[in-house]
Amino acid sequence: MATSKEQNNGDLTRLRDAIREFTRERDWDQFHTPKNLAISVSIEAAELLEQFQWLQTGVTSELGERRLTDVRHEMADVLVYLIRLADKLDINLVASAWEKLELNRAKYPADKVKGDSRKYDEY
Amino acid sequence: MATSKEQNNGDLTRLRDAIREFTRERDWDQFHTPKNLAISVSIEAAELLEQFQWLQTGVTSELGERRLTDVRHEMADVLVYLIRLADKLDINLVASAWEKLELNRAKYPADKVKGDSRKYDEY
Amino acid sequence: MATSKEQNNGDLTRLRDAIREFTRERDWDQFHTPKNLAISVSIEAAELLEQFQWLQTGVTSELGERRLTDVRHEMADVLVYLIRLADKLDINLVASAWEKLELNRAKYPADKVKGDSRKYDEY
Amino acid sequence: MATSKEQNNGDLTRLRDAIREFTRERDWDQFHTPKNLAISVSIEAAELLEQFQWLQTGVTSELGERRLTDVRHEMADVLVYLIRLADKLDINLVASAWEKLELNRAKYPADKVKGDSRKYDEY
Numbered sequence: 481m482a483t484s485k486e487q488n489n490g491d492l493t494r495l496r497d498a499i500r501e502f503t504r505e506r507d508w509d510q511f512h513t514p515k516n517l518a519i520s521v522s523i524e525a526a527e528l529l530e531q532f533q534w535l536q537t538g539v540t541s542e543l544g545e546r547r548l549t550d551v552r553h554e555m556a557d558v559l560v561y562l563i564r565l566a567d568k569l570d571i572n573l574v575a576s577a578w579e580k581l582e583l584n585r586a587k588y589p590a591d592k593v594k595g596d597s598r599k600y601d602e603y
Numbered sequence: 604m605a606t607s608k609e610q611n612n613g614d615l616t617r618l619r620d621a622i623r624e625f626t627r628e629r630d631w632d633q634f635h636t637p638k639n640l641a642i643s644v645s646i647e648a649a650e651l652l653e654q655f656q657w658l659q660t661g662v663t664s665e666l667g668e669r670r671l672t673d674v675r676h677e678m679a680d681v682l683v684y685l686i687r688l689a690d691k692l693d694i695n696l697v698a699s700a701w702e703k704l705e706l707n708r709a710k711y712p713a714d715k716v717k718g719d720s721r722k723y724d725e726y
Numbered sequence: 727m728a729t730s731k732e733q734n735n736g737d738l739t740r741l742r743d744a745i746r747e748f749t750r751e752r753d754w755d756q757f758h759t760p761k762n763l764a765i766s767v768s769i770e771a772a773e774l775l776e777q778f779q780w781l782q783t784g785v786t787s788e789l790g791e792r793r794l795t796d797v798r799h800e801m802a803d804v805l806v807y808l809i810r811l812a813d814k815l816d817i818n819l820v821a822s823a824w825e826k827l828e829l830n831r832a833k834y835p836a837d838k839v840k841g842d843s844r845k846y847d848e849y
Numbered sequence: 850m851a852t853s854k855e856q857n858n859g860d861l862t863r864l865r866d867a868i869r870e871f872t873r874e875r876d877w878d879q880f881h882t883p884k885n886l887a888i889s890v891s892i893e894a895a896e897l898l899e900q901f902q903w904l905q906t907g908v909t910s911e912l913g914e915r916r917l918t919d920v921r922h923e924m925a926d927v928l929v930y931l932i933r934l935a936d937k938l939d940i941n942l943v944a945s946a947w948e949k950l951e952l953n954r955a956k957y958p959a960d961k962v963k964g965d966s967r968k969y970d971e972y
Contacts, residue, residue, distance in 0.1 A: 490613055491697045498704055506711060507718040511780050514661035514674075518652045519779055521681065522891060525648035526772030529641045533765055534757050534966035538637035540692055551637075552694050556703035558644065558685055559696055562678060569663055571675050573682055574614045580679035581621055588629060595630040597903035634903050642902055645768060649895030656888055657843035657880050720780035736859055737943045744950055752957060753964040760907035760920075764898045767927065771894035775887045784883035786938055797883075798940050802949035804890065804931055805942055808924060815909055817921050819928055820860045826925035827867055834875060841876040 492573055496563050503564070517565040524561055528554035615696055619686050626687070640688040647684055651677035738819055742809050749810070763811040770807055774800035861942055865932050872933070886934040893930055897923035 503509050531551045532538040540548060566573045626632050654674050655661040663671060689696045749755050777797045778784040786794060812819045872878050900920050901907040909917060935942045 491615065495697065495700050495704075498701075502704060502707065505713040506716050508716075508720065510718070511720045514663075514666070515655040515658055516660075516780065518655045518661065519775060519888065522645075522648040522652045522895075523772050523776050523779060525645040525681070526769050526891075529645045529765060530769050532638040532641045533769060534762065535638055537639075538641065540637075543637070543692075548692065548694075551692065552699045553703050553706070555685060555689060555694060555696060556699040558648070558681065559700050560703065562681055562685075563700075566678060569666075569671065569674065571671075571678060573678060574618065576675045576679040577618050577682050577686075578621075580676050580683065581618075581625060583676070584625065590628040593629050593631075595633070597631065597634045639903065642765065642898060645772075646895050646899050646902060649768075649892050652888060653892050656892060657885065738860060741943065741946055741950075744947075748950060748954065751959040752962050754962075754966065756964070757966045760909075760912070761901040761904055762906075764901045764907065768891075768894040768898045771891040771927070775891045778884040778887045781884055783885075784887065786883075789883070789938075794938065794940075797938065798945045799949050799952070801931060801935060801940060801942060802945040804894070804927065805946050806949065808927055808931075809946075812924060815912075815917065815920065817917075817924060819924060820864065822921045822925040823864055823928050823932075824867075826922050826929065827864075827871060829922070830871065836874040839875050839877075841879070843877065843880045 492563055495560070496567050499560055499564050500567065512564060512568060514565060514568050517561055517568060520561040521558060521565060524554060524557035528558060530554075615686055618683070619690050622683055622687050623690065635687060635691060637688060637691050640684055640691060643684040644681060644688060647677060647680040651681060653677075738809055741806070742813050745806055745810050746813065758810060758814060760811060760814050763807055763814060766807040767804060767811065770800060770803040774804060776800075861932055864929070865936050868929055868933050869936065881933060881937060883934060883937050886930055886937060889930040890927060890934065893923060893926040897927060899923075 503512060528551065531543070531547055531554060535542050543551065563573065565571075566576075626635065651674065654666070654670055654677060658665050666674065685696065688694075689699075749758065774797065777789070777793055777800060781788050789797065808819065811817075812822075872881060897920065900912070900916055900923060904911050912920060931942065934940075935945075
């Protein structure tokens with residue numbers, strides 16, 4: 481029987497397993513300290529950002545076909561390292577995102593922040 | 604009937620919808636250009652990294668309970684912005700991750716890179 | 727007669743002028759909004775970090791000759807965009823660094839934080 | 850007599866010495882591996898970027914007085930860690946920036962790239 485973790489987290493669980501296998505085959509687990517994986521998330525996030533560096537807004541029409549593919553692959557890299565880090569720290573990513581959304585609902589009440597992008601701590 | 608996208612991407616689809624609702628209630632869609640969302644992914648990734656800044660490896664015993672919770676929330680922030688960006692660009696995150704894993708399998712053949720962390724372009 | 731700004735900031739002033747000229751010759755000033763330059767600082771910082779991604783500590787003996795040159799060039803890229811951003815916002819970088827050092831002296835009193843890397847807000 | 854390094858690098862040399870002293874007084878040198886300092890540059894760069902996250906262009910009139918001060922301090926933080934990293938790796942930051950500017954002149958010939966922000970590798 482599937483654990484509750486797997487029931488809640490189907491697609492990411494399958495990805496997690498494939499990433500584990502990919503890592504094991506290359507004997508790369510030795511490099512995957514949580515700190516190194518957090519570094520990797522950050523580096524891949526910057527490579528994603530690089531795609532938008534000189535654009536106005538980065539909507540698909542401005543991105544173009546080729547750059548959209550690059551964006552998709554950079555987003556994949558961020559997600560893969562995020563899943564790998566979650567695996568090493570035994571964190572359920574999807575459950576954490578739901579939890580954080582709840583916290584954000586309390587932190588940024590819709591009626592107070594509507595249309596305003598200032599950060600919570602500026603209120 | 605569910606679309607193939609939703610069948611492949613159940614948990615993230617539900618999160619995507621909740622994030623859409625969260626954004627709509629606050630009238631924040633106007634700020635969510637793809638470029639601003641890519642910036643946000645990068646900022647949240649750095650906040651995640653900050654948790655590991657002065658640690659040796661960041662394993663759970665070194666992180667401690669309180670910092671592990673912070674890590675979980677920062678990872679959630681990265682995922683939430685990643686999902687939001689994918690939504691704005693009509694990208695299927697999970698499918699992209701599978702595709703990128705395939706590309707990485709070809710780029711880093713297990714028998715060539717075993718136990719070696721050098722980047723592909725150094726070979 | 728040199729302005730006080732130039733007297734305090736000789737080397738960076740000369741670099742600033744050369745970067746201005748470099749930008750003007752390429753008609754790139756139109757892309758150099760402060761926001762785009764802050765993005766660029768962040769991207770270059772991540773390229774710098776990438777050089778250390780899988781290393782233990784990154785001391786020169788571990789870096790090696792070739793990678794040390796890459797590190798030097800990535801650091802230069804960060805500095806160049808930082809100088810360019812300071813130019814666009816009319817900020818004196820060197821004076822700001824002295825000011826921040828003073829603030830940090832007050833925030834982290836030597837006798838309280840000695841040998842301890844925890845952030846100020848954890849005290 | 851001053852060394853050629855100090856002659857070329859007056860302001861940053863004085864800052865470097867003050868940062869050394871600041872670090873020594875707090876016994877923080879033990880945390881300042883090149884890898885940790887590169888991480889710190891990246892984190893501070895993201896905090897700088899955060900100031901511009903939801904702005905249009907970040908020109909001074911859009912930034913406002915208070916945020917401009919924050920920007921100045923975040924830029925200082927990036928510079929301070931950059932100087933500290935250069936110190937640990939015995940790199941002359943100013944000389945490296947001049948060298949990189951020369952390389953960029955060759956990589957992006959003014960007559961070829963005028964008014965065009967595409968990266969070199971797209972040509």
